[in-house]
Amino acid sequence: MTTTSDPATPTRRRRRAAPPRRGGARGGRTARRGRRGPLRTVLLVALAVTVLGTAGLGWIYLRLSGNVTTFDGDGLSRNRPDAASSKGENVLVIGSDARTDGNDALGGGSKDDVGRSDTAFLLHVHADHQHATAVSVPRDTLVTIPPCRLPDGSWTRTRTGAQFNAAFSVGQRPEGNPACTQNTVEELTGLRVDHTVVVDFKGFAALTEVVGGVRVCVPGDVYEQDLDPNRRTRGKLLFHQGEQTVSGQDALNYVRIRHGIGDGSDIGRIKRQQAFVASLLAKIRSDGLTPARLLPLADAATRSMTVDPGLGTADKLISFAMSLKDIDLHDTKFVTLPWRYEGNRIAVVQPDADQLWAALRADRTVDGTDAGGGRTATASASASPDARGDVSGDGIEVAVYNGTTRPGLASRAASSLTGHGFTVTGTANASSQDHATTVIEYGAGRESEARTVARLFPGAGLRSVGGTGLGVVLGESYAADDDSASPAPTALPTSVADGARSADDDLCADLSYG
Structure with a gap:
């Protein structure tokens, strides 16, 4: 397809390039064209390479993008x-x-x-x-x-x-x-x-x-x-x-x-x-x-x-x-x-x-x-609930639930909340203790208050529930970030790390659990 269309292009260019021939001006124009010839050739080649290269890259991306299937x-x-x-x-x-x-x-x-x-x-x-x-x-x-x-x-x-x-x-x-x-x-x-x-x-x-x-x-x-x-x-x-x-x-x-x-x-x-x-x-x-x-x-x-x-x-x-x-x-x-x-x-x-x-x-x-990536110190500082002195919970009532197996976590979170002016209506264990992250659950008309609570719990999710209540379900993420709780892990658990494989390990080493 390309070979049949390209030959027409130089033909058209030659017709446009032929100037009227009038007297002595012709010699001057010819001389000037002669001096510019090599530069013009270089520029035309560069332009052709750029156009073809861009078109080629575009074709490649179109081809590859046409291969990609996405799910809903x-x-x-x-x-x-x-x-x-x-x-x-x-x-x-x-x-x-x-x-x-x-x-x-x-x-x-x-x-x-x-x-x-x-x-x-x-x-x-x-x-x-x-x-x-x-x-x-x-x-x-x-x-x-x-x-x-x-x-x-x-x-x-x-x-x-x-x-x-x-x-x-x-x-x-x-x-x-x-x-x-x-x-x-x-x-x-x-x-x-x-x-x-x-x-x-x-x-x-x-x-x-x-x-x-x-x-x-x-x-x-x-x-x-x-x-x-x-x-x-x-x-x-x-x-x-x-x-x-x-x-x-x-x-x-x-x-x-x-x-x-x-x-x-x-x-x-x-x-x-x-x-x-x-x-x-x-x-x-x-x-x-x-x-x-x-x-x-x-x-x-x-x-x-x-x-x-x-x-x-x-x-x-x-x-x-x-x-x-x-x-x-x-x-x-x-x-x-x-x-x-x-x-x-x-x-x-x-x-x-x-x-x-x-x-x-x-x-x-x-x-x-x-x-x-060198951002740990900043992240740790912002993760501390008590470092968020600009959060005011005045007039907001909230319950606290421990969604982990770590004892005392709800009372620590409650202390942090009351320190920021929230009214804690009670603490208890959540219905399950396998929560990885903290979730703020809110009832009708309380989403704005839930977002205020969430500012004390970086990474917390929001979940709309029935009723009119407002509650914090604490996850392991809070335990890891809370200075008064167990310290954040410095490595993967031994049970995990001991079985780790590096991409450069010997091919024949450790090929089955059984």
Whole structure:
């Protein structure tokens, strides 16, 4: 198409460039054109390169943006954690086993099956952009799934004691429900999820092929029956024990396999999935993000992802990816949500889990390093309730509830409130003691007063409830920020840190819990 239109352009330019020939003026004009010729040529070439380069870049961005699929942001919770709940950035990555769009050819099953989340981790990019911590959430973890939006626009009721991966299936959509999983992670952690990325089978396989394969280590020989336990025979050998490079279908099989390795559970394969992601990052870094490598990588990535509206264009995706370029492999850590078996399900271990979220909220790394980008002192000063001398609670009545297992927290908060002129009508334990963040609950006509109360509790959320009351439900975030409570954690809990993996760890080390 380009070759048929370009030749017409110089023809038109030649006709316009031919001046009338009148007497002696012709020689002067010719001489002047002769002197300007080289400069004009350089300028024309530069202009052509600029135009073509801009057009080419525009074409690339249009192509990549055309690949990007976004999910409906209307399904995100109406009561999200405050944006200031963490100084860093939180990205939820979901591996989907949806069989739509040809994924059934790779994963088996029917394209009409309901989409489920096969794996998920929350990537916390610390504020200094020099460290990152990825927290795996086992799919069988028992959690609270908050209200989520259904295809008809209605909202579900809160479900307690539900499996984590059930959130992705709310609404029975073949493509899954990423917004509901994001709501569930925010409920679980008290951290605001800034972005969510969903990767399907096809996209994952394509990504591994674009990078030329990923180096992995297999703890033992793996056969077809290990991938599909319904087979009557063990089938052919899929992977031999030891190090090898995998891509495409083989890479997908590697991260999905669980039977025949370790304890054969989902929790057991998390270590191998973490090792795989670490190896993928190492491969991308070793190849370098040159333009020649970035375009096919970006093309494969955008074709493979469903993202939140905030990452819905190519430039936003690439900008986010490039913001991670200075994070060293050794400072990229993989950990798992503190867990224990409860029958054939996974229970969250407390207070270890809340300590993990509090450490990330404070931008502390696995080893306790302050990765807050030099803003810790300012943040700490503003976090102290009593430092907010400009807050006046005159005429405002409020009740205080302890939503944690830490004793005496409600009385401390009550003292702070009364010191600012609020009238505290009572203190008590909340109906549950698993609140990660503080919430200000308010009844009809009291939103303005609730916002005044919230100024004493940085990061607190607001929630409209029935009746006319006003109450503070304290979470672990208040315990971490309150100087008179237990000190804020300086590192992740030992139970978490001891199992951490760095992206530069040996491939064959620590590949299963079982």
